[in-house]
Amino acid sequence: MLSEPLNMSADVTESHMAESPLLRADGRPVEWATSSGYVDYAKAEAAMEARVAAIAAGEASELVWLLEHPPLYTAGVSAKADDLLMPDRFPVYKTGRGGQFTYHGPGQRVAYVMLDLTQRGRDVRGFVHGMENWIIGALDRFGVEAGMREGRVGVWVERKGAGWAREDKIAAIGVKVRKWVSFHGISLNVEPDLDHFGGIVPCGITEHGVTSLMDLGILASMDDADDALKASFQKHFGPVIAGQPPL
Template sequence: MLAEPLSAAVSPLFRPDGRAVEWVVAPGYVPYDDAVAEMEARVAAISAGDAAERVWLLEHPPLYTAGVSAKDTDLLDTGRFPVHRTGRGGQFTYHGPGQRVAYVMLDLNARGKDVRGFVRGLEAWLTGALAEFGVEAGVRDGRVGVWVERKGPGWAREDKIAAIGVKVRKWVSFHGISLNVEPDLTHFDGIVPCGITEHGVTSLLDLGVIAGMDEADAALKASFRRVFGPVA
């Protein structure tokens, strides 16, 4: 059974001062190294009190990223796509066209200084966004990310539809989440996603939901407001 997500009816992750989060959607494909440099600069500015919190939505060209727990043996095809070693939590994951990446730069000093609660908030954000499309999703004990149950005549399995990998510096978060809207799922074949071999990956399109990035962004924005508060 899927674990119960954080209830956002009265979210502990709202800022007491009600300050809105800057919501930015990048056009085109953003190179990974450029994105990391931008995040680093923004996190430093937020820590210094010189910039507002930001959620930055984008797409990357096809690439793999390796978090701090990544095992080299989980990179199955070393020459397929560029591999970027990164300081976020987690293991190997794929980013590419058709996948919405959201980099989340929030000041947890103003949101309770609770990393575990923050991750639960990210899970609730994703499950709430998927619910906008009628997709029932949830989390699993011992497994990072958001999952869906799939059943057919004589078979059943669980597939991952969204990944979470974050880092916190001086109580400011960065990196974030990725939601599979309509990526090429065969691109995940070059890695063991998040080190998990017994489950697969899926997307909104793979589940029969026809939605573009604009629709996915609208669902993410609506759910984010319920969990984290207003956006600019």
Template sequence: MLADPLSPEQSRSDSAVFRPDAPPVEWAVAEGYVDYEPAVAAMEARVAAIAAGEAPELIWLLEHPPLYTAGVSSKDDDLLDAGRFPVHRTGRGGQFTYHGPGQRVAYVMLDLNRRGRDVRALVRGLEDWIIGALGEFGVEAGVRDARVGVWVERKGAGWSREDKIAAIGVKVRRWVTFHGISLNVEPDLDHFGGIVPCGISEHGVTSLVDLGVTATMDEADAALKASFQRVFGPVAPGRSPV
């Protein structure tokens, strides 16, 4: 079944990762497109600094140029068109996914030493964060057993299907998280055709614009920020690592 979006009150009381008394999480937005390898290098440097107590937690919002990434569970057969876009092998969880213009990537660098060393609670928090952000636009979304990410149900006269609107793939090092989520705002959905997204071939992908929601990236960012604060706690302006 679809999971109901959390209200602000439910998020604060029920989220295992909500920490109102912790220092605010830095919130940074990169300008332009950020290449993948420099982004990973910047994340790894920030994770090390957070683990050493030398930097605050960070949510880093960006867009990548068109590319595919392969998580630790990826299968070579799920790369359908290897020559279409650059392919990056990465240490995050999950399988193949696409990143590109019109998709908001949020790299999540949170200290689970402060928020509880519970990766399942973290993933549930990430799901609730996305679901709450989509709720800001009136989009009902939820999670599915045995399927990673956030999904919407679409119906018409005599038909229905489920499409994925957001992906989740994280890694934890010294109990600090990195990689994160991607939300489809207005990407070219044809670009997903070069892979089997997350190893799931029987369902499709969608975006806010594909659902008829004409949201800008700034509006998507505002919804993500509002929902993040309900689920994880306060934020403060930060600087993009790249």
């Protein structure tokens, strides 16, 4: 789920910073903000647009914004009309991020990631790969073995039983980059109603399912998920400081 315009705490050591182009050379921290309650999607997207413009103009700091949305579907730039199976089930929003249809709703942690990639190597694919590794690192803190799959953006877990095996997606990634500033981001399934995904073909993939920490038998709160995400983010992208949600 990639769109290109051109195409619970962890320390970050100096040696690690030198090894990763996704870590800022100047070590400037990223603001980390969390909204309570459910945030309206259209308002959130407008707030992201404004913050991205300010970052690009050098008028605002980078930001990771954590939130939850009420139940809704979003259609990325590659969305196919036939993949919207229940158009009247929840509101549907067209959006400029990469990818196809996704679901957002209660129990799912959405993180909107607004980073200045001019300070982080100007490598969009490397950035998306870093996002995947960020989620994988967070899930590892719950003992979940997750990974990437060739040709499928996102984070996946392999599930097996007597006589069966399948792969399910536990986190989605959909980003856009404008003037080398990223926005949109990730969604991690903590304990959403997985039946809500049935109104779409998630990310256009029919042969695999979706799962969550709860579905895997892991009783994690949203705060637990946030702590894991923050710790893993700092390992891959650098230090964070407390920030304010943009709305």
